Structure formats: C-alpha cells, structure tokens
C-alpha cells in the first residue's frame with residue numbers, strides 16, 4: 001500500500017478541555033488511486049491532510065508511507081521522504097511572485113532532483129504561451145494549473161490536494177479539478193483530494209466522508 005493511515009487521533013486545545021478533531025481515523029490510498037475526501041467545514045479534512053503531509057503532528061496513530069511510519073521519523077527524516085514522494089496543492093495557489101511561470105513549474109522538481117520539461121508541462125496543463133509571464137499576469141484558474149504542474153513535475157507518488165478549486169468559480173474549478181484527476185491518472189500518481197463538491201468527489205476512484213472525527217466510505 002502506498003499510504004496507510006492507522007487510528008490517527010488529533011486534539012486541539014479548547015476553551016476548557018481539548019477538542020478531538022480526528023477520533024481514530026484509518027484509511028489508505030493505493031498506488032495510482034484517486035480518493036476524494038468530503039466533510040462539512042470544520043470536520044478535519046485539512047487537519048488530516050496536514051498530518052499525512054507531515055506539516056502537523058498527530059497525538060496518536062501512524063501514517064505509513066510505503067512501509068515507513070512517518071510519525072516515527074524526526075523532522076529531517078520526514079522532510080526527506082516528503083521531498084521526493086509527496087506533493088501538496090493548496091486552496092491558495094502559493095506561487096512565487098518573483099519567479100516566472102517556467103521557474104515556478106520546475107523549481108520543486110529541481111529540489112527533488114527530478115528532470116522536468118516546462119514545455120511538456122505547459123502543453124499538458126493548457127499553459128502554452130504562459131511560461132515567460134509572472135503569476136500576477138495569470139488568472140486564478142491558470143495559476144492553479146501552474147500549482148498543479150509544479151506538484152506533478154517532481155514526479156511524486158502521492159499528491160495531497162486541499163480544496164484546490166475552492167478559490168475558483170464553478171466552471172473554472174470543475175475544469176481544474178478534472179485536469180488534476182486526469183493528470184494524476186495518466187501519471188499513475190496517488191491522489192487524495194479534499195472537496196466540498198459532491199459532484200467532483202464522484203470523479204474519484206473512491207470516496208471517503210469525514211464526520212464527527214470519523215471516516216465513513
């Protein structure tokens with residue numbers, strides 16, 4: 001299994017006692033599989049993605065990536081597994097404003113030691129003719145395509161996407177979501193994608209729903 005999450009518990013400090021946001025969450029993503037994660041606002045989708053991505057610690061449980069428990073590694077060990085295997089796409093596009101689109105597309109791959117062709121990426125993402133521009137010259141939908149390209153360019157085994165279309169209008173958002181799912185399938189990249197849209201969640205191979213700290217299928 002590519003990713004195995006076992007009995008993850010996450011508590012945040014509350015006004016008088018800790019609030020349990022994830023209450024024994026177990027799930028998996030197989031190599032190349034696309035899994036959609038839905039749940040009401042505040043149900044813990046971002047928290048779960050952050051824990052899987054190693055951006056936040058959990059209180060109990062294990063996050064096993066290709067047989068290695070990431071929760072048992074130190075920061076440097078976790079960063080090393082992540083750098084070459086796991087990419088993240090956020091709701092905010094988080095492009096680097098001072099870099100061109102070409103540089104934004106390729107720098108993460110360079111950090112991971114992967115050769116990436118900006119021309120090929122632009123072609124597959126519908127960004128032809130944009131490579132010499134800067135992020136502020138692109139529309140929101142185009143910027144998110146760059147963020148997706150940047151994530152995929154590093155040839156990760158798993159992409160974690162947290163409401164990647166949340167800042168886009170419905171039509172643009174649907175197209176970007178479909179592009180991400182199609183690109184992940186083409187590259188046999190595992191994809192765990194949080195969304196509020198039941199319709200878009202239906203495009204995934206499998207769906208999970210988070211409610212009251214627990215997952216249901």
Ligand SMILES: Nc1ncnc2c1ncn2[C@@H]1O[C@H](COP(=O)(O)OP(=O)(O)OP(=O)(O)O)[C@@H](O)[C@H]1O
Pocket residue numbers: 012013021039040041042043044045046047048
């Ligand atoms: N750093 C934090 N400190 C305290 N509470 C937090 C923290 N991060 C998240 N929470 C709480 O954990 C719960 C889950 O938040 P999370 O952001 O994971 O939800 P979500 O499902 O991603 O919501 P949304 O759909 O609005 O993005 C919320 O009640 C939130 O207030």
Ligand SMILES: [Mg+2]
Pocket residue numbers: 045046047162163
């Ligand atoms: Mg969220």
